[in-house]
Amino acid sequence: MARVVRIHGYGKPEVLRIEEVPVGRPGPGEVRLRQTFVGLNFVEVYFRRGTFPVPSFPWPLGNEAAGVVEEVGTNVTEVKAGDRVVYADGPLGAYATERLYPADRLVPIPDNVSDEQAATVFLKGMTARYLLKEVVPLLAGDSVLFQAAAGGVGAIFVRWARALGIRVIGTLSTKEKAAFAREAGCVAVIDRSRENVGDRVRALTEGRGVKAAFDSVGRDTFRASLDALALRGTLVAFGKASGEPEPLAPFELAPRSLFVTWPILPVYTASRGQLLAAASDLFSAVAEEYVDARPRRVYAFDEIVQAQRDLENGRTTGAAVLRI
The missing domain is CATH 3.40.50.720 (NAD(P)-binding Rossmann-like Domain)
Structure with a gap:
Protein backbone atom coordinates (compact mmCIF):
# COMPACT_ATOMS: atom_id res chain seq x y z
CA MET A 1 0.00 0.00 0.00
CA ALA A 2 1.08 3.57 -0.70
CA ARG A 3 -0.01 6.85 0.82
CA VAL A 4 -1.40 8.92 -2.06
CA VAL A 5 -2.84 12.45 -2.24
CA ARG A 6 -6.11 12.34 -4.20
CA ILE A 7 -9.07 14.60 -4.89
CA HIS A 8 -12.72 13.51 -5.01
CA GLY A 9 -13.85 16.84 -6.47
CA TYR A 10 -12.49 20.27 -7.37
CA GLY A 11 -12.09 22.99 -4.80
CA LYS A 12 -9.84 24.65 -2.23
CA PRO A 13 -6.73 22.96 -0.79
CA GLU A 14 -8.88 21.20 1.79
CA VAL A 15 -10.20 18.83 -0.93
CA LEU A 16 -6.78 17.11 -0.92
CA ARG A 17 -6.93 13.79 0.94
CA ILE A 18 -4.11 11.44 1.89
CA GLU A 19 -5.39 7.89 1.37
CA GLU A 20 -4.02 4.33 1.43
CA VAL A 21 -4.01 2.93 -2.11
CA PRO A 22 -2.66 -0.39 -3.48
CA VAL A 23 0.37 0.05 -5.76
CA GLY A 24 0.38 -3.25 -7.63
CA ARG A 25 3.12 -4.85 -9.69
CA PRO A 26 4.69 -3.00 -12.62
CA GLY A 27 3.36 -3.98 -16.03
CA PRO A 28 5.28 -4.14 -19.31
CA GLY A 29 7.42 -1.00 -19.72
CA GLU A 30 6.70 0.13 -16.13
CA VAL A 31 8.62 0.34 -12.87
CA ARG A 32 7.57 0.60 -9.24
CA LEU A 33 9.17 3.60 -7.53
CA ARG A 34 9.80 4.27 -3.86
CA GLN A 35 9.68 8.04 -3.84
CA THR A 36 11.86 10.23 -1.64
CA PHE A 37 11.07 13.85 -2.60
CA VAL A 38 8.19 15.38 -4.53
CA GLY A 39 8.42 18.68 -6.39
CA LEU A 40 5.69 21.26 -5.84
CA ASN A 41 4.46 23.18 -8.89
CA PHE A 42 1.66 25.66 -9.56
CA VAL A 43 0.26 23.45 -12.31
CA GLU A 44 -0.96 21.12 -9.56
CA VAL A 45 -3.15 23.94 -8.26
CA TYR A 46 -4.74 24.08 -11.74
CA PHE A 47 -5.70 20.41 -11.51
CA ARG A 48 -7.03 20.76 -7.96
CA ARG A 49 -9.17 23.77 -8.91
CA GLY A 50 -10.41 22.22 -12.16
CA THR A 51 -8.66 24.76 -14.38
CA PHE A 52 -7.19 21.65 -15.98
CA PRO A 53 -9.74 18.80 -15.69
CA VAL A 54 -8.85 15.32 -14.42
CA PRO A 55 -10.33 12.25 -16.15
CA SER A 56 -12.40 11.03 -13.20
CA PHE A 57 -12.68 10.99 -9.39
CA PRO A 58 -10.97 10.09 -7.17
CA TRP A 59 -7.77 11.15 -8.93
CA PRO A 60 -4.16 11.46 -7.70
CA LEU A 61 -2.24 14.71 -8.12
CA GLY A 62 1.41 15.66 -8.56
CA ASN A 63 3.70 16.05 -11.57
CA GLU A 64 7.28 15.57 -10.38
CA ALA A 65 9.27 13.38 -8.00
CA ALA A 66 12.57 11.67 -7.36
CA GLY A 67 13.07 8.24 -5.91
CA VAL A 68 14.48 4.73 -6.24
CA VAL A 69 13.43 1.99 -8.66
CA GLU A 70 12.20 -0.92 -6.54
CA GLU A 71 10.96 -3.30 -9.25
CA VAL A 72 10.89 -3.33 -13.05
CA GLY A 73 8.30 -4.85 -15.37
CA THR A 74 8.97 -6.76 -18.55
CA ASN A 75 10.59 -5.06 -21.55
CA VAL A 76 12.28 -2.41 -19.37
CA THR A 77 15.78 -1.56 -20.57
CA GLU A 78 16.09 2.12 -19.61
CA VAL A 79 16.58 1.64 -15.83
CA LYS A 80 17.12 -1.16 -13.32
CA ALA A 81 16.23 -1.86 -9.69
CA GLY A 82 18.23 0.35 -7.33
CA ASP A 83 18.61 3.26 -9.76
CA ARG A 84 17.90 6.75 -8.46
CA VAL A 85 15.62 8.50 -10.94
CA VAL A 86 13.56 11.64 -11.44
CA TYR A 87 10.58 12.42 -13.65
CA ALA A 88 8.19 15.22 -14.50
CA ASP A 89 5.13 16.05 -16.58
CA GLY A 90 3.98 12.49 -17.20
CA PRO A 91 0.98 10.68 -15.69
CA LEU A 92 -0.35 12.48 -12.61
CA GLY A 93 0.23 10.87 -9.23
CA ALA A 94 3.56 12.16 -7.92
CA TYR A 95 2.05 13.05 -4.53
CA ALA A 96 2.64 9.50 -3.28
CA THR A 97 5.04 7.41 -1.23
CA GLU A 98 5.19 4.77 -3.99
CA ARG A 99 3.81 4.50 -7.52
CA LEU A 100 4.08 2.88 -10.94
CA TYR A 101 5.61 4.92 -13.77
CA PRO A 102 6.59 4.46 -17.44
CA ALA A 103 10.29 3.51 -17.55
CA ASP A 104 11.01 5.42 -20.76
CA ARG A 105 10.07 8.74 -19.11
CA LEU A 106 12.47 8.32 -16.17
CA VAL A 107 15.82 10.11 -16.05
CA PRO A 108 18.73 8.71 -14.00
CA ILE A 109 19.98 11.17 -11.36
CA PRO A 110 23.73 11.89 -11.62
CA ASP A 111 25.91 10.90 -8.64
CA ASN A 112 26.66 14.56 -7.87
CA VAL A 113 22.96 15.48 -7.55
CA SER A 114 20.86 14.48 -4.52
CA ASP A 115 17.25 13.28 -4.69
CA GLU A 116 16.20 16.50 -2.98
CA GLN A 117 17.98 18.63 -5.57
CA ALA A 118 16.57 16.61 -8.47
CA ALA A 119 12.97 16.94 -7.23
CA THR A 120 13.56 20.62 -6.54
CA VAL A 121 14.82 21.52 -9.97
CA PHE A 122 13.68 19.01 -12.57
CA LEU A 123 10.28 20.21 -13.85
CA LYS A 124 10.98 23.88 -13.22
CA PRO A 266 6.09 17.59 -23.55
CA VAL A 267 6.58 18.85 -27.11
CA TYR A 268 10.22 19.70 -26.37
CA THR A 269 10.91 16.32 -24.68
CA ALA A 270 8.70 14.14 -26.89
CA SER A 271 11.38 11.53 -27.65
CA ARG A 272 13.59 9.84 -25.09
CA GLY A 273 16.60 11.33 -26.82
CA GLN A 274 15.21 14.84 -26.41
CA LEU A 275 14.34 14.13 -22.77
CA LEU A 276 17.81 12.85 -21.88
CA ALA A 277 19.62 15.62 -23.78
CA ALA A 278 17.59 18.33 -22.05
CA ALA A 279 18.09 16.70 -18.64
CA SER A 280 21.85 16.41 -19.24
CA ASP A 281 21.99 20.11 -20.09
CA LEU A 282 20.04 20.95 -16.93
CA PHE A 283 22.21 18.83 -14.64
CA SER A 284 25.34 20.33 -16.21
CA ALA A 285 23.97 23.78 -15.36
CA VAL A 286 23.41 22.61 -11.78
CA ALA A 287 27.00 21.37 -11.61
CA GLU A 288 28.27 24.70 -13.01
CA GLU A 289 26.05 26.49 -10.43
CA TYR A 290 24.19 28.32 -13.21
CA VAL A 291 21.08 26.78 -11.62
CA ASP A 292 20.43 26.78 -7.87
CA ALA A 293 18.95 23.38 -7.00
CA ARG A 294 18.37 24.10 -3.32
CA PRO A 295 14.72 24.18 -2.21
CA ARG A 296 13.62 27.37 -0.49
CA ARG A 297 11.04 25.43 1.53
CA VAL A 298 10.72 21.76 2.49
CA TYR A 299 7.31 20.50 3.63
CA ALA A 300 6.51 17.20 5.29
CA PHE A 301 4.30 14.93 3.16
CA ASP A 302 1.41 15.46 5.60
CA GLU A 303 1.65 19.23 5.04
CA ILE A 304 0.40 19.05 1.44
CA VAL A 305 -2.70 21.17 2.17
CA GLN A 306 -0.61 23.99 3.63
CA ALA A 307 1.90 23.66 0.80
CA GLN A 308 -0.81 24.17 -1.81
CA ARG A 309 -2.25 27.09 0.15
CA ASP A 310 1.17 28.75 0.08
CA LEU A 311 1.62 28.07 -3.65
CA GLU A 312 -1.81 29.41 -4.54
CA ASN A 313 -1.46 32.56 -2.44
CA GLY A 314 2.01 33.49 -3.66
CA ARG A 315 3.66 32.90 -0.31
CA THR A 316 6.57 30.95 -1.78
CA THR A 317 9.75 32.19 -3.47
CA GLY A 318 11.86 29.88 -5.55
CA ALA A 319 11.21 26.13 -5.37
CA ALA A 320 9.60 23.97 -2.70
CA VAL A 321 9.42 20.20 -2.18
CA LEU A 322 7.65 17.56 -0.10
CA ARG A 323 9.89 15.21 1.87
CA ILE A 324 8.68 11.62 2.10
Missing part, protein backbone atom coordinates in the same frame (compact mmCIF):
# COMPACT_ATOMS: atom_id res chain seq x y z
CA GLY A 125 14.50 23.59 -14.62
CA MET A 126 13.42 21.71 -17.73
CA THR A 127 10.75 24.37 -18.28
CA ALA A 128 13.21 27.24 -17.77
CA ARG A 129 15.62 25.53 -20.15
CA TYR A 130 13.30 25.27 -23.15
CA LEU A 131 12.01 28.81 -22.55
CA LEU A 132 15.56 30.13 -22.43
CA LYS A 133 17.19 28.05 -25.14
CA GLU A 134 14.59 26.82 -27.61
CA VAL A 135 11.45 28.96 -27.89
CA VAL A 136 13.06 32.28 -28.87
CA PRO A 137 16.65 32.57 -30.19
CA LEU A 138 18.23 34.63 -27.41
CA LEU A 139 21.79 35.95 -27.52
CA ALA A 140 24.11 37.53 -24.97
CA GLY A 141 23.11 41.17 -24.57
CA ASP A 142 19.42 40.62 -25.32
CA SER A 143 16.86 42.02 -22.87
CA VAL A 144 13.78 40.03 -21.85
CA LEU A 145 10.91 40.43 -19.40
CA PHE A 146 9.96 37.68 -16.99
CA GLN A 147 6.64 38.01 -15.18
CA ALA A 148 6.75 36.50 -11.65
CA ALA A 149 10.55 36.39 -11.60
CA ALA A 150 10.67 35.22 -7.97
CA GLY A 151 8.69 32.05 -8.66
CA GLY A 152 10.11 28.58 -9.07
CA VAL A 153 10.61 28.69 -12.85
CA GLY A 154 11.45 32.40 -12.78
CA ALA A 155 14.30 32.08 -10.29
CA ILE A 156 15.95 29.33 -12.34
CA PHE A 157 15.42 31.19 -15.63
CA VAL A 158 16.88 34.44 -14.27
CA ARG A 159 20.01 32.86 -12.81
CA TRP A 160 20.68 30.76 -15.91
CA ALA A 161 20.03 33.70 -18.24
CA ARG A 162 22.51 35.84 -16.31
CA ALA A 163 25.17 33.16 -16.81
CA LEU A 164 24.50 33.35 -20.58
CA GLY A 165 24.71 37.15 -20.65
CA ILE A 166 20.98 37.74 -21.15
CA ARG A 167 19.50 40.71 -19.28
CA VAL A 168 16.29 39.87 -17.41
CA ILE A 169 13.85 42.50 -16.17
CA GLY A 170 11.66 40.78 -13.60
CA THR A 171 8.21 41.65 -12.34
CA LEU A 172 6.92 40.90 -8.87
CA SER A 173 3.54 41.02 -7.18
CA THR A 174 4.98 42.23 -3.85
CA LYS A 175 7.98 44.37 -2.97
CA GLU A 176 9.09 41.73 -0.44
CA LYS A 177 10.21 39.48 -3.33
CA ALA A 178 12.38 42.15 -4.96
CA ALA A 179 15.57 41.26 -3.06
CA PHE A 180 15.22 37.59 -4.00
CA ALA A 181 14.76 38.44 -7.70
CA ARG A 182 17.79 40.77 -7.69
CA GLU A 183 19.88 38.11 -5.94
CA ALA A 184 18.87 35.62 -8.65
CA GLY A 185 20.20 38.02 -11.28
CA CYS A 186 17.52 40.43 -12.49
CA VAL A 187 19.06 43.63 -13.86
CA ALA A 188 15.93 45.46 -12.69
CA VAL A 189 12.68 44.59 -10.93
CA ILE A 190 9.21 46.04 -11.39
CA ASP A 191 6.44 45.95 -8.80
CA ARG A 192 3.57 45.28 -11.19
CA SER A 193 0.99 46.08 -8.51
CA ARG A 194 2.22 49.71 -8.40
CA GLU A 195 4.06 50.44 -11.64
CA ASN A 196 3.18 50.46 -15.34
CA VAL A 197 5.20 47.55 -16.71
CA GLY A 198 5.38 48.76 -20.31
CA ASP A 199 6.51 52.27 -19.34
CA ARG A 200 9.17 50.94 -16.96
CA VAL A 201 10.49 48.46 -19.52
CA ARG A 202 10.84 51.16 -22.17
CA ALA A 203 12.63 53.40 -19.67
CA LEU A 204 15.05 50.56 -18.92
CA THR A 205 15.69 49.73 -22.61
CA GLU A 206 16.12 53.22 -24.10
CA GLY A 207 12.60 53.09 -25.49
CA ARG A 208 13.00 49.87 -27.45
CA GLY A 209 11.19 47.29 -25.32
CA VAL A 210 12.29 43.67 -24.87
CA LYS A 211 12.98 40.91 -27.37
CA ALA A 212 10.73 38.48 -25.48
CA ALA A 213 8.32 38.49 -22.54
CA PHE A 214 7.80 35.26 -20.59
CA ASP A 215 4.43 35.14 -18.84
CA SER A 216 2.90 32.40 -16.68
CA VAL A 217 0.57 34.75 -14.80
CA GLY A 218 -2.06 35.07 -17.51
CA ARG A 219 -5.01 37.43 -17.36
CA ASP A 220 -3.51 39.99 -14.97
CA THR A 221 -0.28 40.48 -16.98
CA PHE A 222 -0.92 39.39 -20.58
CA ARG A 223 -1.57 42.87 -21.98
CA ALA A 224 1.34 44.36 -20.05
CA SER A 225 3.64 41.72 -21.50
CA LEU A 226 2.50 42.61 -25.03
CA ASP A 227 3.00 46.30 -24.31
CA ALA A 228 6.60 45.70 -23.18
CA LEU A 229 7.72 44.06 -26.44
CA ALA A 230 10.08 45.61 -28.96
CA LEU A 231 9.44 45.48 -32.71
CA ARG A 232 9.17 41.83 -33.79
CA GLY A 233 9.18 40.76 -30.14
CA THR A 234 7.65 37.52 -28.87
CA LEU A 235 5.21 36.98 -26.01
CA VAL A 236 5.82 33.49 -24.61
CA ALA A 237 2.77 32.54 -22.55
CA PHE A 238 3.23 29.36 -20.52
CA GLY A 239 0.71 29.57 -17.69
CA LYS A 240 -2.43 31.27 -16.41
CA ALA A 241 -2.11 31.54 -12.64
CA SER A 242 -4.48 34.54 -12.55
CA GLY A 243 -6.91 33.11 -15.11
CA GLU A 244 -7.39 32.88 -18.86
CA PRO A 245 -6.02 35.88 -20.80
CA GLU A 246 -8.62 37.96 -22.61
CA PRO A 247 -9.02 37.23 -26.35
CA LEU A 248 -6.46 38.78 -28.68
CA ALA A 249 -7.28 39.77 -32.27
CA PRO A 250 -4.38 38.86 -34.60
CA PHE A 251 -4.50 42.32 -36.18
CA GLU A 252 -3.42 43.82 -32.83
CA LEU A 253 0.01 42.27 -33.44
CA ALA A 254 0.48 44.04 -36.78
CA PRO A 255 1.80 47.52 -35.82
CA ARG A 256 4.96 46.04 -34.25
CA SER A 257 4.91 42.65 -36.10
CA LEU A 258 4.67 40.81 -32.79
CA PHE A 259 4.56 37.07 -32.16
CA VAL A 260 2.60 35.13 -29.52
CA THR A 261 3.23 31.49 -28.64
CA TRP A 262 2.22 29.03 -25.92
CA PRO A 263 4.87 26.25 -25.75
CA ILE A 264 4.56 23.17 -23.52
CA LEU A 265 7.34 20.97 -22.17
Whole structure:
Protein backbone atom coordinates (compact mmCIF):
# COMPACT_ATOMS: atom_id res chain seq x y z
CA MET A 1 0.00 0.00 0.00
CA ALA A 2 1.08 3.57 -0.70
CA ARG A 3 -0.01 6.85 0.82
CA VAL A 4 -1.40 8.92 -2.06
CA VAL A 5 -2.84 12.45 -2.24
CA ARG A 6 -6.11 12.34 -4.20
CA ILE A 7 -9.07 14.60 -4.89
CA HIS A 8 -12.72 13.51 -5.01
CA GLY A 9 -13.85 16.84 -6.47
CA TYR A 10 -12.49 20.27 -7.37
CA GLY A 11 -12.09 22.99 -4.80
CA LYS A 12 -9.84 24.65 -2.23
CA PRO A 13 -6.73 22.96 -0.79
CA GLU A 14 -8.88 21.20 1.79
CA VAL A 15 -10.20 18.83 -0.93
CA LEU A 16 -6.78 17.11 -0.92
CA ARG A 17 -6.93 13.79 0.94
CA ILE A 18 -4.11 11.44 1.89
CA GLU A 19 -5.39 7.89 1.37
CA GLU A 20 -4.02 4.33 1.43
CA VAL A 21 -4.01 2.93 -2.11
CA PRO A 22 -2.66 -0.39 -3.48
CA VAL A 23 0.37 0.05 -5.76
CA GLY A 24 0.38 -3.25 -7.63
CA ARG A 25 3.12 -4.85 -9.69
CA PRO A 26 4.69 -3.00 -12.62
CA GLY A 27 3.36 -3.98 -16.03
CA PRO A 28 5.28 -4.14 -19.31
CA GLY A 29 7.42 -1.00 -19.72
CA GLU A 30 6.70 0.13 -16.13
CA VAL A 31 8.62 0.34 -12.87
CA ARG A 32 7.57 0.60 -9.24
CA LEU A 33 9.17 3.60 -7.53
CA ARG A 34 9.80 4.27 -3.86
CA GLN A 35 9.68 8.04 -3.84
CA THR A 36 11.86 10.23 -1.64
CA PHE A 37 11.07 13.85 -2.60
CA VAL A 38 8.19 15.38 -4.53
CA GLY A 39 8.42 18.68 -6.39
CA LEU A 40 5.69 21.26 -5.84
CA ASN A 41 4.46 23.18 -8.89
CA PHE A 42 1.66 25.66 -9.56
CA VAL A 43 0.26 23.45 -12.31
CA GLU A 44 -0.96 21.12 -9.56
CA VAL A 45 -3.15 23.94 -8.26
CA TYR A 46 -4.74 24.08 -11.74
CA PHE A 47 -5.70 20.41 -11.51
CA ARG A 48 -7.03 20.76 -7.96
CA ARG A 49 -9.17 23.77 -8.91
CA GLY A 50 -10.41 22.22 -12.16
CA THR A 51 -8.66 24.76 -14.38
CA PHE A 52 -7.19 21.65 -15.98
CA PRO A 53 -9.74 18.80 -15.69
CA VAL A 54 -8.85 15.32 -14.42
CA PRO A 55 -10.33 12.25 -16.15
CA SER A 56 -12.40 11.03 -13.20
CA PHE A 57 -12.68 10.99 -9.39
CA PRO A 58 -10.97 10.09 -7.17
CA TRP A 59 -7.77 11.15 -8.93
CA PRO A 60 -4.16 11.46 -7.70
CA LEU A 61 -2.24 14.71 -8.12
CA GLY A 62 1.41 15.66 -8.56
CA ASN A 63 3.70 16.05 -11.57
CA GLU A 64 7.28 15.57 -10.38
CA ALA A 65 9.27 13.38 -8.00
CA ALA A 66 12.57 11.67 -7.36
CA GLY A 67 13.07 8.24 -5.91
CA VAL A 68 14.48 4.73 -6.24
CA VAL A 69 13.43 1.99 -8.66
CA GLU A 70 12.20 -0.92 -6.54
CA GLU A 71 10.96 -3.30 -9.25
CA VAL A 72 10.89 -3.33 -13.05
CA GLY A 73 8.30 -4.85 -15.37
CA THR A 74 8.97 -6.76 -18.55
CA ASN A 75 10.59 -5.06 -21.55
CA VAL A 76 12.28 -2.41 -19.37
CA THR A 77 15.78 -1.56 -20.57
CA GLU A 78 16.09 2.12 -19.61
CA VAL A 79 16.58 1.64 -15.83
CA LYS A 80 17.12 -1.16 -13.32
CA ALA A 81 16.23 -1.86 -9.69
CA GLY A 82 18.23 0.35 -7.33
CA ASP A 83 18.61 3.26 -9.76
CA ARG A 84 17.90 6.75 -8.46
CA VAL A 85 15.62 8.50 -10.94
CA VAL A 86 13.56 11.64 -11.44
CA TYR A 87 10.58 12.42 -13.65
CA ALA A 88 8.19 15.22 -14.50
CA ASP A 89 5.13 16.05 -16.58
CA GLY A 90 3.98 12.49 -17.20
CA PRO A 91 0.98 10.68 -15.69
CA LEU A 92 -0.35 12.48 -12.61
CA GLY A 93 0.23 10.87 -9.23
CA ALA A 94 3.56 12.16 -7.92
CA TYR A 95 2.05 13.05 -4.53
CA ALA A 96 2.64 9.50 -3.28
CA THR A 97 5.04 7.41 -1.23
CA GLU A 98 5.19 4.77 -3.99
CA ARG A 99 3.81 4.50 -7.52
CA LEU A 100 4.08 2.88 -10.94
CA TYR A 101 5.61 4.92 -13.77
CA PRO A 102 6.59 4.46 -17.44
CA ALA A 103 10.29 3.51 -17.55
CA ASP A 104 11.01 5.42 -20.76
CA ARG A 105 10.07 8.74 -19.11
CA LEU A 106 12.47 8.32 -16.17
CA VAL A 107 15.82 10.11 -16.05
CA PRO A 108 18.73 8.71 -14.00
CA ILE A 109 19.98 11.17 -11.36
CA PRO A 110 23.73 11.89 -11.62
CA ASP A 111 25.91 10.90 -8.64
CA ASN A 112 26.66 14.56 -7.87
CA VAL A 113 22.96 15.48 -7.55
CA SER A 114 20.86 14.48 -4.52
CA ASP A 115 17.25 13.28 -4.69
CA GLU A 116 16.20 16.50 -2.98
CA GLN A 117 17.98 18.63 -5.57
CA ALA A 118 16.57 16.61 -8.47
CA ALA A 119 12.97 16.94 -7.23
CA THR A 120 13.56 20.62 -6.54
CA VAL A 121 14.82 21.52 -9.97
CA PHE A 122 13.68 19.01 -12.57
CA LEU A 123 10.28 20.21 -13.85
CA LYS A 124 10.98 23.88 -13.22
CA GLY A 125 14.50 23.59 -14.62
CA MET A 126 13.42 21.71 -17.73
CA THR A 127 10.75 24.37 -18.28
CA ALA A 128 13.21 27.24 -17.77
CA ARG A 129 15.62 25.53 -20.15
CA TYR A 130 13.30 25.27 -23.15
CA LEU A 131 12.01 28.81 -22.55
CA LEU A 132 15.56 30.13 -22.43
CA LYS A 133 17.19 28.05 -25.14
CA GLU A 134 14.59 26.82 -27.61
CA VAL A 135 11.45 28.96 -27.89
CA VAL A 136 13.06 32.28 -28.87
CA PRO A 137 16.65 32.57 -30.19
CA LEU A 138 18.23 34.63 -27.41
CA LEU A 139 21.79 35.95 -27.52
CA ALA A 140 24.11 37.53 -24.97
CA GLY A 141 23.11 41.17 -24.57
CA ASP A 142 19.42 40.62 -25.32
CA SER A 143 16.86 42.02 -22.87
CA VAL A 144 13.78 40.03 -21.85
CA LEU A 145 10.91 40.43 -19.40
CA PHE A 146 9.96 37.68 -16.99
CA GLN A 147 6.64 38.01 -15.18
CA ALA A 148 6.75 36.50 -11.65
CA ALA A 149 10.55 36.39 -11.60
CA ALA A 150 10.67 35.22 -7.97
CA GLY A 151 8.69 32.05 -8.66
CA GLY A 152 10.11 28.58 -9.07
CA VAL A 153 10.61 28.69 -12.85
CA GLY A 154 11.45 32.40 -12.78
CA ALA A 155 14.30 32.08 -10.29
CA ILE A 156 15.95 29.33 -12.34
CA PHE A 157 15.42 31.19 -15.63
CA VAL A 158 16.88 34.44 -14.27
CA ARG A 159 20.01 32.86 -12.81
CA TRP A 160 20.68 30.76 -15.91
CA ALA A 161 20.03 33.70 -18.24
CA ARG A 162 22.51 35.84 -16.31
CA ALA A 163 25.17 33.16 -16.81
CA LEU A 164 24.50 33.35 -20.58
CA GLY A 165 24.71 37.15 -20.65
CA ILE A 166 20.98 37.74 -21.15
CA ARG A 167 19.50 40.71 -19.28
CA VAL A 168 16.29 39.87 -17.41
CA ILE A 169 13.85 42.50 -16.17
CA GLY A 170 11.66 40.78 -13.60
CA THR A 171 8.21 41.65 -12.34
CA LEU A 172 6.92 40.90 -8.87
CA SER A 173 3.54 41.02 -7.18
CA THR A 174 4.98 42.23 -3.85
CA LYS A 175 7.98 44.37 -2.97
CA GLU A 176 9.09 41.73 -0.44
CA LYS A 177 10.21 39.48 -3.33
CA ALA A 178 12.38 42.15 -4.96
CA ALA A 179 15.57 41.26 -3.06
CA PHE A 180 15.22 37.59 -4.00
CA ALA A 181 14.76 38.44 -7.70
CA ARG A 182 17.79 40.77 -7.69
CA GLU A 183 19.88 38.11 -5.94
CA ALA A 184 18.87 35.62 -8.65
CA GLY A 185 20.20 38.02 -11.28
CA CYS A 186 17.52 40.43 -12.49
CA VAL A 187 19.06 43.63 -13.86
CA ALA A 188 15.93 45.46 -12.69
CA VAL A 189 12.68 44.59 -10.93
CA ILE A 190 9.21 46.04 -11.39
CA ASP A 191 6.44 45.95 -8.80
CA ARG A 192 3.57 45.28 -11.19
CA SER A 193 0.99 46.08 -8.51
CA ARG A 194 2.22 49.71 -8.40
CA GLU A 195 4.06 50.44 -11.64
CA ASN A 196 3.18 50.46 -15.34
CA VAL A 197 5.20 47.55 -16.71
CA GLY A 198 5.38 48.76 -20.31
CA ASP A 199 6.51 52.27 -19.34
CA ARG A 200 9.17 50.94 -16.96
CA VAL A 201 10.49 48.46 -19.52
CA ARG A 202 10.84 51.16 -22.17
CA ALA A 203 12.63 53.40 -19.67
CA LEU A 204 15.05 50.56 -18.92
CA THR A 205 15.69 49.73 -22.61
CA GLU A 206 16.12 53.22 -24.10
CA GLY A 207 12.60 53.09 -25.49
CA ARG A 208 13.00 49.87 -27.45
CA GLY A 209 11.19 47.29 -25.32
CA VAL A 210 12.29 43.67 -24.87
CA LYS A 211 12.98 40.91 -27.37
CA ALA A 212 10.73 38.48 -25.48
CA ALA A 213 8.32 38.49 -22.54
CA PHE A 214 7.80 35.26 -20.59
CA ASP A 215 4.43 35.14 -18.84
CA SER A 216 2.90 32.40 -16.68
CA VAL A 217 0.57 34.75 -14.80
CA GLY A 218 -2.06 35.07 -17.51
CA ARG A 219 -5.01 37.43 -17.36
CA ASP A 220 -3.51 39.99 -14.97
CA THR A 221 -0.28 40.48 -16.98
CA PHE A 222 -0.92 39.39 -20.58
CA ARG A 223 -1.57 42.87 -21.98
CA ALA A 224 1.34 44.36 -20.05
CA SER A 225 3.64 41.72 -21.50
CA LEU A 226 2.50 42.61 -25.03
CA ASP A 227 3.00 46.30 -24.31
CA ALA A 228 6.60 45.70 -23.18
CA LEU A 229 7.72 44.06 -26.44
CA ALA A 230 10.08 45.61 -28.96
CA LEU A 231 9.44 45.48 -32.71
CA ARG A 232 9.17 41.83 -33.79
CA GLY A 233 9.18 40.76 -30.14
CA THR A 234 7.65 37.52 -28.87
CA LEU A 235 5.21 36.98 -26.01
CA VAL A 236 5.82 33.49 -24.61
CA ALA A 237 2.77 32.54 -22.55
CA PHE A 238 3.23 29.36 -20.52
CA GLY A 239 0.71 29.57 -17.69
CA LYS A 240 -2.43 31.27 -16.41
CA ALA A 241 -2.11 31.54 -12.64
CA SER A 242 -4.48 34.54 -12.55
CA GLY A 243 -6.91 33.11 -15.11
CA GLU A 244 -7.39 32.88 -18.86
CA PRO A 245 -6.02 35.88 -20.80
CA GLU A 246 -8.62 37.96 -22.61
CA PRO A 247 -9.02 37.23 -26.35
CA LEU A 248 -6.46 38.78 -28.68
CA ALA A 249 -7.28 39.77 -32.27
CA PRO A 250 -4.38 38.86 -34.60
CA PHE A 251 -4.50 42.32 -36.18
CA GLU A 252 -3.42 43.82 -32.83
CA LEU A 253 0.01 42.27 -33.44
CA ALA A 254 0.48 44.04 -36.78
CA PRO A 255 1.80 47.52 -35.82
CA ARG A 256 4.96 46.04 -34.25
CA SER A 257 4.91 42.65 -36.10
CA LEU A 258 4.67 40.81 -32.79
CA PHE A 259 4.56 37.07 -32.16
CA VAL A 260 2.60 35.13 -29.52
CA THR A 261 3.23 31.49 -28.64
CA TRP A 262 2.22 29.03 -25.92
CA PRO A 263 4.87 26.25 -25.75
CA ILE A 264 4.56 23.17 -23.52
CA LEU A 265 7.34 20.97 -22.17
CA PRO A 266 6.09 17.59 -23.55
CA VAL A 267 6.58 18.85 -27.11
CA TYR A 268 10.22 19.70 -26.37
CA THR A 269 10.91 16.32 -24.68
CA ALA A 270 8.70 14.14 -26.89
CA SER A 271 11.38 11.53 -27.65
CA ARG A 272 13.59 9.84 -25.09
CA GLY A 273 16.60 11.33 -26.82
CA GLN A 274 15.21 14.84 -26.41
CA LEU A 275 14.34 14.13 -22.77
CA LEU A 276 17.81 12.85 -21.88
CA ALA A 277 19.62 15.62 -23.78
CA ALA A 278 17.59 18.33 -22.05
CA ALA A 279 18.09 16.70 -18.64
CA SER A 280 21.85 16.41 -19.24
CA ASP A 281 21.99 20.11 -20.09
CA LEU A 282 20.04 20.95 -16.93
CA PHE A 283 22.21 18.83 -14.64
CA SER A 284 25.34 20.33 -16.21
CA ALA A 285 23.97 23.78 -15.36
CA VAL A 286 23.41 22.61 -11.78
CA ALA A 287 27.00 21.37 -11.61
CA GLU A 288 28.27 24.70 -13.01
CA GLU A 289 26.05 26.49 -10.43
CA TYR A 290 24.19 28.32 -13.21
CA VAL A 291 21.08 26.78 -11.62
CA ASP A 292 20.43 26.78 -7.87
CA ALA A 293 18.95 23.38 -7.00
CA ARG A 294 18.37 24.10 -3.32
CA PRO A 295 14.72 24.18 -2.21
CA ARG A 296 13.62 27.37 -0.49
CA ARG A 297 11.04 25.43 1.53
CA VAL A 298 10.72 21.76 2.49
CA TYR A 299 7.31 20.50 3.63
CA ALA A 300 6.51 17.20 5.29
CA PHE A 301 4.30 14.93 3.16
CA ASP A 302 1.41 15.46 5.60
CA GLU A 303 1.65 19.23 5.04
CA ILE A 304 0.40 19.05 1.44
CA VAL A 305 -2.70 21.17 2.17
CA GLN A 306 -0.61 23.99 3.63
CA ALA A 307 1.90 23.66 0.80
CA GLN A 308 -0.81 24.17 -1.81
CA ARG A 309 -2.25 27.09 0.15
CA ASP A 310 1.17 28.75 0.08
CA LEU A 311 1.62 28.07 -3.65
CA GLU A 312 -1.81 29.41 -4.54
CA ASN A 313 -1.46 32.56 -2.44
CA GLY A 314 2.01 33.49 -3.66
CA ARG A 315 3.66 32.90 -0.31
CA THR A 316 6.57 30.95 -1.78
CA THR A 317 9.75 32.19 -3.47
CA GLY A 318 11.86 29.88 -5.55
CA ALA A 319 11.21 26.13 -5.37
CA ALA A 320 9.60 23.97 -2.70
CA VAL A 321 9.42 20.20 -2.18
CA LEU A 322 7.65 17.56 -0.10
CA ARG A 323 9.89 15.21 1.87
CA ILE A 324 8.68 11.62 2.10
